[in-house]
Amino acid sequence: xxxxxxxxxxxxxxxxxxxxxxxxxxxxxxxxxxxxxxxxxxxxxxxxxxxxxxxxxxxxxxxxxxxxxxxxxxxxxxxxxxxxxxxxxxxxxxxxxxxxxxxxxxxxxxxxxxxxxxxxxxxxxxxxxxxxxxxxxxxxxxxxxxxxxxxxxxxxxxxxxxxxxxxxxxxxxxxxxxxxxxxxxxxxxxxxxxxxxxxxxxxxxxxxxxxxxxxxxxxxxxxxxxxxxxx
Numbered sequence: 565x566x567x568x569x570x571x572x573x574x575x576x577x578x579x580x581x582x583x584x585x586x587x588x589x590x591x592x593x594x595x596x597x598x599x600x601x602x603x604x605x606x607x608x609x610x611x612x613x614x615x616x617x618x619x620x621x622x623x624x625x626x627x628x629x630x631x632x633x634x635x636x637x638x639x640x641x642x643x644x645x646x647x648x649x650x651x652x653x654x655x656x657x658x659x660x661x662x663x664x665x666x667x668x669x670x671x672x673x674x675x676x677x678x679x680x681x682x683x684x685x686x687x688x689x690x691x692x693x694x695x696x697x698x699x700x701x702x703x704x705x706x707x708x709x710x711x712x713x714x715x716x717x718x719x720x721x722x723x724x725x726x727x728x729x730x731x732x733x734x735x736x737x738x739x740x741x742x743x744x745x746x747x748x749x750x751x752x753x754x755x756x757x758x759x760x761x762x763x764x765x766x767x768x769x770x771x772x773x774x775x776x777x778x779x780x781x782x783x784x785x786x787x788x789x790x791x792x793x794x795x
Contacts, residue, residue: 571787574645575780581635581642582773586766588631593618595627608766611758615765616698620684629680636677643669643708646775649784650712653719665711672704702740702768709733709771722778729774732767739764 596602596618605612619628647666651659679697710733716726743760747753 571785573780574649574784574786575776577638577645577786578642578772578776578779581638582769582776584631584635584638585769588628588635589615589618589765591631592624592628595624596621599624607758608762609759611755611762614758615761616683616694625684629683632680633677636673636680639676640670640673642772643673645784645786646712646779649779649782650715653715653722659715661711662715665708665715668704668711669708672701672708675700675704702764705768706733706736706740709768710737712775716775716778721782722775725774725778729771732771732774736764736767736771739767 593602593607593613593615596613597604601621601624602613602617607613607615607618619625619632643666647662647669650665651662653659675697677697679694679701682694682697685694709729713726713730713733716722717730718726739760743757743764746756746760750756
């Protein structure tokens, strides 16, 4: 018997992967500030609170975790299809690092899940795992973006998007280095660190977007097939 197939364009999933975490953090921050769970300010420029603090306490935590946990699965799917698409780009040599890129990207999604699950818990072990989650999520996501951007820059049909993504990713790495420098120099680096964290996260999620137009133009689709059992 023939397999039943369903097919959808991939680019809407990529749009959701870019927008959903920004919505989650914005809504949870708005709730937390309205209920005075965190100070009221413009965190992108004032750094009065961290991203984690806005999603740490109920009811904001319900929104934060309720959106971020399913988001980790969408993010893993995004990377799976993007890496598979990049590995098949024409006019380029075989992509030798595709498995490494996919491994880093999938681990970043796992690290985000660890962070979301443990956010708001107490104890040294939990605190270590929470920080492990968010640091590795940021680091491995940016490294995967660099690797994908370098791949896109090799192909004529994706070169412009690849170069744009690569510039942004390199800028984020500079942001990270600045954060480490400020921690070493400033007596109280919390506000500066929060400002960098908010802007870094916004730019990082936005930098998942450069693949959307090439994916749409290439007609990349998600296909599911189900083979019914033999009668």
